[in-house]
Amino acid sequence: MSSRETGRPYHHGSLPETLVAHAVELLDEAGPEAVVVREVARRAGVSPAAPFRHFADRAALMTAVTEAVAVDFSGIQRAAVESADDLPFRALGTAFVHYALTYPHRFALLRAAVFGATRAPALEAGHRAFTEAVTDLIVAGQRRGDLRAADPRLVRVTAQALVYGLSQMFVDGYLDPTDADTLITETIALFGLGVLPETHPARPT
Amino acid sequence: MSSRETGRPYHHGSLPETLVAHAVELLDEAGPEAVVVREVARRAGVSPAAPFRHFADRAALMTAVTEAVAVDFSGIQRAAVESADDLPFRALGTAFVHYALTYPHRFALLRAAVFGATRAPALEAGHRAFTEAVTDLIVAGQRRGDLRAADPRLVRVTAQALVYGLSQMFVDGYLDPTDADTLITETIALFGLGVLPETHPARPT
DNA sequence: TCCTCGATGTGATCGATGATTACATTCGCT
DNA sequence: AGCGAATGTAATCATCGATCACATCGAGGA
Numbered sequence: 001m002s003s004r005e006t007g008r009p010y011h012h013g014s015l016p017e018t019l020v021a022h023a024v025e026l027l028d029e030a031g032p033e034a035v036v037v038r039e040v041a042r043r044a045g046v047s048p049a050a051p052f053r054h055f056a057d058r059a060a061l062m063t064a065v066t067e068a069v070a071v072d073f074s075g076i077q078r079a080a081v082e083s084a085d086d087l088p089f090r091a092l093g094t095a096f097v098h099y100a101l102t103y104p105h106r107f108a109l110l111r112a113a114v115f116g117a118t119r120a121p122a123l124e125a126g127h128r129a130f131t132e133a134v135t136d137l138i139v140a141g142q143r144r145g146d147l148r149a150a151d152p153r154l155v156r157v158t159a160q161a162l163v164y165g166l167s168q169m170f171v172d173g174y175l176d177p178t179d180a181d182t183l184i185t186e187t188i189a190l191f192g193l194g195v196l197p198e199t200h201p202a203r204p205t
Numbered sequence: 206m207s208s209r210e211t212g213r214p215y216h217h218g219s220l221p222e223t224l225v226a227h228a229v230e231l232l233d234e235a236g237p238e239a240v241v242v243r244e245v246a247r248r249a250g251v252s253p254a255a256p257f258r259h260f261a262d263r264a265a266l267m268t269a270v271t272e273a274v275a276v277d278f279s280g281i282q283r284a285a286v287e288s289a290d291d292l293p294f295r296a297l298g299t300a301f302v303h304y305a306l307t308y309p310h311r312f313a314l315l316r317a318a319v320f321g322a323t324r325a326p327a328l329e330a331g332h333r334a335f336t337e338a339v340t341d342l343i344v345a346g347q348r349r350g351d352l353r354a355a356d357p358r359l360v361r362v363t364a365q366a367l368v369y370g371l372s373q374m375f376v377d378g379y380l381d382p383t384d385a386d387t388l389i390t391e392t393i394a395l396f397g398l399g400v401l402p403e404t405h406p407a408r409p410t
Numbered sequence: 411t412c413c414t415c416g417a418t419g420t421g422a423t424c425g426a427t428g429a430t431t432a433c434a435t436t437c438g439c440t
Numbered sequence: 441a442g443c444g445a446a447t448g449t450a451a452t453c454a455t456c457g458a459t460c461a462c463a464t465c466g467a468g469g470a
Contacts, residue, residue: 015418037457047420049459054418058457117378148402151391155400157380158367158392165370166362173322175362186356187363194399195360197353220447242428252449254429259447263428413470420463427456434449440442 016054016064018044023065024106031105035062063120066109070123073099073110074130081133088137090188093163097184100167107171115164131156162191221259221269223249228270229311236310240267268325271314275328278304278315279335286338293342295393298368302389305372312376320369336361367396 022043026035037058038048055061080095081088100107113123138155141147147155166187169175175183227248231240242263243253260266285300286293305312318328343360346352352360371392374380380388 036455038455048456049421050419052458111373111377115374115377115379145402148395148398148400150395150398150400154388154391154395157371157374157388158395159400161370161374161392162363162367163370164373165366165368168316168369168373169320169362169366172316172320174320183359183362186359187366190353190355190359190363190399191396192399192401193353193355194395194397194401195353195355195364196397196399197350241426243426253427254431254450255448257429411470414468416465416467418463418465420461422460422462424459425457428454430453431451432449433451434447436445436447438443438445440444 015044015046015050019051019054019061020064020068023061024068027065027069027105027109028103032062032108035065037061062109066113067120067122069103069106069109070113070120070126073106074126077130081137089141089159090185092134093159093166093188094181094184096163097167097170097180100171101177101180104171107167111164111168159191162187220249220251220255224256224259224266225269225273228266229273232270232274232310232314233308237267237313240270242266267314271318272325272327274308274311274314275318275325275331278311279331282335286342294346294364295390297339298364298371298393299386299389301368302372302375302385305376306382306385309376312372316369316373364396367392 019040022040023035025043026039035058037051040061041048041051044050051061055064076095076099077092080091084091113120114127119127134156135152138147138152142149142152166175166184170177170180224245227245228240230248231244240263242256245266246253246256249255256266260269281300281304282297285296289296318325319332324332339361340357343352343357347354347357371380371389375382375385
């Protein structure tokens with residue numbers, strides 16, 4: 001029997017997961033810089049040194065946080081596509097922006113994780129699958145005649161850039177989140193039509 | 206006469222500017238987190254405490270850095286518009302992305318400064334002027350029949366989001382900077398035409 | 411059953427950093 | 441010339457990431 005008077009046993013049992021959970025908590029509360037190892041440890045009820053038994057350094061902890069967030073995010077993205085299959089692109093874009101609005105602080109991490117040069121290996125497969133799925137959606141849309149017959153990769157990258165930039169503008173406070181849905185819809189609609197007038201012969205922009 | 210043997214006088218003379226310059230240097234070299242007050246002071250040849258005579262805290266120094274960068278950036282943006290007045294939008298977008306590619310680390314700061322909710326007062330006027338100038342460009346383009354007659358504000362925001370997202374994707378390493386010019390051109394062209402097929406009656410996306 | 415060993419948590423401590431304070435030096439103004 | 445404000449310095453503190461020696465616990469073999 002332990003001589004400790006605390007209810008908690010000496011060994012936590014699932015400290016890594018608990019640490020990541022508390023780190024995500026801190027992230028959502030006050031941003032990435034607020035994820036301080038000591039505070040994470042304090043919330044988990046362990047000593048400041050304990051986290052280093054499971055994560056080589058703070059960066060490793062942040063990587064784990066990012067992966068956890070990315071898994072959550074990709075689940076939502078997948079659900080968005082599956083639940084609205086007649087307008088999948090708008091559903092995707094809307095879900096993306098909504099996630100950014102709901103968890104603004106996670107956005108910075110996701111950015112680095114999803115668009116970063118050095119993607120965590122654990123996320124590589126999921127990201128690749130997601131990219132292919134989107135490309136397939138585009139190709140299918142083009143076959144149906146719903147989308148312009150442009151290079152699918154170009155369409156995908158452009159759409160990503162648009163949604164991504166819009167999200168960041170919301171997160172940064174440049175745009176009013178109140179109008180989010182309206183603005184998202186209008187933006188995507190404009191992207192569909194293009195900024196050039198219909199009557200205009202293909203003229204460079 | 207000074208009893209100090211160093212060539213430098215006790216009073217630096219223009220320490221704030223020098224500190225900001227060295228801070229920008231550090232920023233460009235290794236990112237925002239590398240802007241460490243002590244290192245900035247060291248490069249300026251003053252004691253670690255000296256910067257605090259001119260900047261309340263590190264955040265204030267970073268704000269000054271941001272303003273300096275923003276001034277530089279807005280000058281380039283203005284030059285881009287003036288030097289290429291037949292395709293001002295592409296010139297603007299290209300200049301924006303190029304700046305992000307040339308100074309990737311400045312991009313994070315500019316993001317907060319330009320799109321941030323709490324814009325530094327010193328930048329507010331310039332930003333407002335720039336926004337109005339872009340809107341005027343859009344309205345003029347619409348009058349000439351070069352642009353679709355949509356809400357100018359919507360057009361502006363959408364274009365900003367696109368350029369902005371594209372920049373970030375380059376900076377994050379998601380896109381290969383080698384193809385930058387090609388991709389920028391193609392992306393803007395697609396944005397002009399829209400992703401919906403021409404023959405398609407206005408259908409929601 | 412007991413004992414050992416590896417895994418996990420702790421306390422002490424170090425180095426770097428942001429920030430403050432008391433003091434020193436210099437400049438500008440009268 | 442001299443005085444007060446501005447500017448720079450040295451010393452010091454608190455916080456944080458990280459390391460190390462040591463304590464504690466749990467699982468598997470003798």
